[in-house]
Amino acid sequence: MADIVLDKVSKEFPDGTTAVRDVDLEIADGEFVILVGPSGCGKSTTLNMIAGLEDISSGELRIAGQRVNDKAPRDRDIAMVFQSYALYPNMTVRENMAFPLRLAKLDKETIDRKVEEAAKVLELTPLLDRKPANLSGGQRQRVAMGRAIVRQPKAFLMDEPLSNLDAKLRVQMRTVVSRLQKQLGTTTVYVTHDQTEAMTLGDRVVIMRGGAVQQVGPPQELYDHPNNLFVAGFIGSPSMNFLTATVEEGTLRTALGDVPIGDRIRRELERADAPRELILGIRPEHFEDAELIDEETRRRGMEFTAPVDIVESMGSDKYVYLSVEGERATSAELEELAADAGAADFSGAGSNLVTRLSAESSVTEGEDRRVWFNLEKIHLFDPSDGRNLTLHEGRLTEFPGSPA
Amino acid sequence: MADTTTKAKVRWGLLDVAVVVFALTPVLWIMSLSFKTPATLTDGKFIPREWTLENYRTIFVTDQFVRALVNSIGIALIATTIAVVLGAMAAYAISRLDFPGKRALVGVSLLIAMFPQVSLVSPLFEIERQLGLFDTWPGLILPYITFALPLAIYTLSAFFKQIPWDLEKAAKMDGATQGQAFRRVIAPLAAPGLFTTAILVFIFCWNDFLFAISLTSTERSRTVPVALSFFTGASQFEDPTGAICAAAVVITIPIILFVLFFQRRIVSGLTSGAVKG
Numbered sequence: 001m002a003d004i005v006l007d008k009v010s011k012e013f014p015d016g017t018t019a020v021r022d023v024d025l026e027i028a029d030g031e032f033v034i035l036v037g038p039s040g041c042g043k044s045t046t047l048n049m050i051a052g053l054e055d056i057s058s059g060e061l062r063i064a065g066q067r068v069n070d071k072a073p074r075d076r077d078i079a080m081v082f083q084s085y086a087l088y089p090n091m092t093v094r095e096n097m098a099f100p101l102r103l104a105k106l107d108k109e110t111i112d113r114k115v116e117e118a119a120k121v122l123e124l125t126p127l128l129d130r131k132p133a134n135l136s137g138g139q140r141q142r143v144a145m146g147r148a149i150v151r152q153p154k155a156f157l158m159d160e161p162l163s164n165l166d167a168k169l170r171v172q173m174r175t176v177v178s179r180l181q182k183q184l185g186t187t188t189v190y191v192t193h194d195q196t197e198a199m200t201l202g203d204r205v206v207i208m209r210g211g212a213v214q215q216v217g218p219p220q221e222l223y224d225h226p227n228n229l230f231v232a233g234f235i236g237s238p239s240m241n242f243l244t245a246t247v248e249e250g251t252l253r254t255a256l257g258d259v260p261i262g263d264r265i266r267r268e269l270e271r272a273d274a275p276r277e278l279i280l281g282i283r284p285e286h287f288e289d290a291e292l293i294d295e296e297t298r299r300r301g302m303e304f305t306a307p308v309d310i311v312e313s314m315g316s317d318k319y320v321y322l323s324v325e326g327e328r329a330t331s332a333e334l335e336e337l338a339a340d341a342g343a344a345d346f347s348g349a350g351s352n353l354v355t356r357l358s359a360e361s362s363v364t365e366g367e368d369r370r371v372w373f374n375l376e377k378i379h380l381f382d383p384s385d386g387r388n389l390t391l392h393e394g395r396l397t398e399f400p401g402s403p404a
Numbered sequence: 405m406a407d408t409t410t411k412a413k414v415r416w417g418l419l420d421v422a423v424v425v426f427a428l429t430p431v432l433w434i435m436s437l438s439f440k441t442p443a444t445l446t447d448g449k450f451i452p453r454e455w456t457l458e459n460y461r462t463i464f465v466t467d468q469f470v471r472a473l474v475n476s477i478g479i480a481l482i483a484t485t486i487a488v489v490l491g492a493m494a495a496y497a498i499s500r501l502d503f504p505g506k507r508a509l510v511g512v513s514l515l516i517a518m519f520p521q522v523s524l525v526s527p528l529f530e531i532e533r534q535l536g537l538f539d540t541w542p543g544l545i546l547p548y549i550t551f552a553l554p555l556a557i558y559t560l561s562a563f564f565k566q567i568p569w570d571l572e573k574a575a576k577m578d579g580a581t582q583g584q585a586f587r588r589v590i591a592p593l594a595a596p597g598l599f600t601t602a603i604l605v606f607i608f609c610w611n612d613f614l615f616a617i618s619l620t621s622t623e624r625s626r627t628v629p630v631a632l633s634f635f636t637g638a639s640q641f642e643d644p645t646g647a648i649c650a651a652a653v654v655i656t657i658p659i660i661l662f663v664l665f666f667q668r669r670i671v672s673g674l675t676s677g678a679v680k681g
Contacts, residue, residue, distance in 0.1 A: 053573050074579040086574035090592045099588075100578035147578065157577075 002064030002154040003029045004050060004187060009059035011045050011211075019045040021211045022059070030185045032178075034202035036192055037234070038340035042211035043191045044159055050189060051080050051157050063154060074103075079148035083160040085140045087132040093119075093143050094128040100151045118150040121180070138169045145180070155187040162197065174200060195235055199223070207231050209336070229279065229386035230333040232379060238284050238319065238354045239337075242329035245280040245380070252380075254280055255326030256304040262375065265390055272389045274382060279329045281379040284319070287355035289363060290370040301374045308369050309352060313359070320363055322353040322371065333386040431656070438649035445645055459650035463635075469651055471623045472631030477658060479541055479627060480609035483548040487605045488598055490549070491556025496586065498557065499564035500572075510557075517554035525618045532619055539621045547615050552605040559604065563597025564590070599666040610659055628655045 004027040011020040020042040027033045035043040048054040050061060052073035061069055068076050079100070088096050094115055101111040119125045122142045132140055141161060148156055161177070162170045178201055181188050192198055198205045199219040207214040207222065207230070215227040219235075226232035232240050245252040245259070247269070252259040259280070261269070290303050312319040355371060363369050380389045437445065438459050440452040447453065463469040498506060528547060529538070537543035567590055575585035591598070613629040620626045626634075632651050635644040 051573075051577060053576065072581075073576045074581065078577070080574070080577040082570045082574060084568060084570045086568065086570035088571065088574075088589055099575075103579040103584065147574075151579075 002187060003027060004155060004189065005062040007060040007062065009049060009061055010057050011049060011054060012057040019211050023213055025206060025213070025216065027187060027189065030187055032181050032188045032190065032201060032203045034190045034192060034198040034205045035208060036195060036198035036205055037208035038336065039193060041208040043208050047157050047159055047189060047191045051078060052076050077153050078155045078157060079151065079153040080157040080159065081144045081148050081161045083163055085144040087140055087143055089132050092129050092131055093124060096132070096143055097146045097150050100147065104151060114150050118146045122146045137165055138173065141165060141173060149184060155189065158188065158190045160192055163194070177201065196237060199235065207234060225391055226379065226388055228333065228388055229331055229381045230337065232281050232388065233334060233337045236283060240281045240283050241353050242334060243280045244327045244329045245278045247276045247278065252280065255324045259302060259375070265380065268390050269380065274389050275384065277383060279331065279381040279383050281381060282373055283377065284354045284356040286374040286377040287357060288372050289357045289361035290372045292358055292360060293372050298372065300376055301372050303370055303372045305368050305370050306353065308363055308365055308367055311363055311365050315359065317359055318357045318361055318363065320355045320357050322355060324353050331383045331386055434649050434652050438646060438653050440646060442646060459646040462647045463651050463654070468623060469631055472626050472628045475625055476610060476627040479544050480606050483545045483552065483609045484602055484606045487549045487552040487556050488602050491553055491560050491601060492598060495557045495560035496564050496590065499561045513554040513557055516550065521551065521614055525614060529618055538619060539625050541625055543619050544615060544625060548609045548612065552608055556601045556605055559601045560594065560597050563594045567593050603663055603666050606662055607659060
């Protein structure tokens with residue numbers, strides 16, 4: 001067990017592209033850190049550099065206080081679980097799990113004992129003499145985990161270990177991974193592109209984009225206080241709504257009407273030297289059916305009327321899509337997010353607002369509905385560089401850095 | 405449905421029989437000739453009227469054939485082993501690494517494979533005489549390796565490319581050196597490829613006549629195909645057809661054994677279960 005420190009680590013490929021740029025990250029002993037971002041953001045490259053499968057172009061990587069830049073993977077004493085599982089097909093489950101121990105030249109008894117132990121933890125005991133070809137996807141995944149935990153390494157690296165499982169099994173394995181990590185207390189770096197996994201698994205989440213770290217923090221903090229437009233749009237499902245907004249005479253002119261600017265936001269806008277054109281961000285759950293709001297709550301927000309496009313009843317809530325006139329918010333970050341979601345070419349006139357209303361709401365498709373939203377929870381972003389202009393004071397200095 | 409499948413089976417069955425008959429008739433003919441007496445040799449009957457083992461006895465009486473058989477087996481086995489080992493390492497590098505001159509290397513090896521061997525025989529003859537390799541085992545093993553290597557590299561790199569790279573990374577993470585990863589993970593998975601290549605190279609060495617006749621002069625290193633051509637009958641007016649046929653039958657036996665032995669190890673789908681999808 002050990003801490004892992006990335007000190008201005010960069011990766012440049014021979015063709016000149018920079019995959020990872022100046023990543024600073026301190027992972028404490030026993031911490032579970034998630035690297036998350038859209039494909040091509042450099043998260044897997046970062047993981048491979050920690051593993052030693054990719055060279056580090058510049059910067060320093062320290063494991064347990066020791067510089068390991070030039071050490072081969074086998075001298076770093078870390079285990080890795082691959083997305084493809086990478087089980088040795090010519091060996092049985094037992095041999096697969098014993099392989100790292102045999103390479104470490106342990107005696108046969110110790111190997112048998114450790115393999116049995118690991119198999120017990122992962123409930124693989126009845127499968128020990130099977131070949132990987134005769135295992136289901138979930139079983140293979142567990143064998144891959146078993147091979148990693150069997151030799152008690154300093155750290156685990158996991159490269160999208162659950163992405164090949166079907167949805168139900170993935171949720172189940174997520175809890176297995178989480179429990180296992182707590183139980184063993186081993187430092188873990190976990191790469192995923194799935195923001196749900198990132199939110200649910202990690203002690204801290206590192207959001208990457210284009211090879212650079214965007215924000216580091218506990219999941220809730222990233223959700224409540226996104227550093228910039230990219231983080232705001234990436235974290236959360238359904239994702240945050242973005243609207244263009246113009247500052248005029250102390251109000252924000254938006255497609256939802258004139259939004260009054262409170263004192264707090266005014267102060268923050270002034271301090272940030274904000275432009276007049278802004279992007280307004282509101283999370284779906286900060287909307288509510290105006291009929292269901294009591295007087296006191298009503299005062300903390302504002303109301304607007306919009307035609308209801310689609311109602312999706314989830315049982316616990318209703319996802320209501322409202323049609324809103326006016327321009328779509330555009331910025332480089334949002335385009336990248338849309339491209340990652342595969343919706344880059346999906347841009348009609350006006351925009352759809354996703355709202356999450358209580359299940360009691362009597363909203364129906366096609367009608368015009370009065371909807372309230374919470375003014376205290378809105379975010380304002382600078383369209384030119386995507387930074388969040390409404391971060392609470394002091395928030396900006398807390399990352400990236402030491403664990404929470 | 406059942407009707408069409410039976411029909412299809414019959415059609416395929418007939419086709420298979422036709423192919424097998426076409427391929428095996430000459431072999432059976434040779435076998436038939438090898439059991440005939442000199443008097444009935446040219447009677448044109450497929451099944452010998454008089455059976456004899458005299459032809460087989462003849463070839464094993466003199467040292468000539470046995471010596472050639474030993475030469476053939478030794479030379480072919482050594483050349484095969486070296487070519488497969490070298491080829492495996494080269495193919496592994498070609499399939500895994502991106503190094504300068506990689507395309508040139510592949511191109512040159514292809515070029516060697518295409519080069520007409522007959523045009524190389526005279527220079528090789530001169531070179532080997534100068535180097536003292538003429539009429540020795542290495543004198544045949546070296547050219548065999550040279551011409552078998554391109555073949556080995558080609559077939560093997562195709563096999564290596566099929567092996568997921570993640571396996572090698574996993575082995576490295578599990579604490580293996582590059583060499584250990586190759587020996588304990590990659591090579592066992594490429595075994596079908598290694599055996600296929602071994603068979604092909606062995607057959608090439610075993611069947612070669614051109615180099616064998618040009619680069620040998622005595623029994624010291626003469627291989628079977630050449631020894632056959634030096635067979636003489638009991639008297640100089642007698643045709644040694646029966647003896648040649650018997651020898652031809654004998655020399656097919658090692659190659660059949662070799663193929664059968666390795667064929668059992670060519671199990672397809674050896675990598676299944678390694679990675680998902």
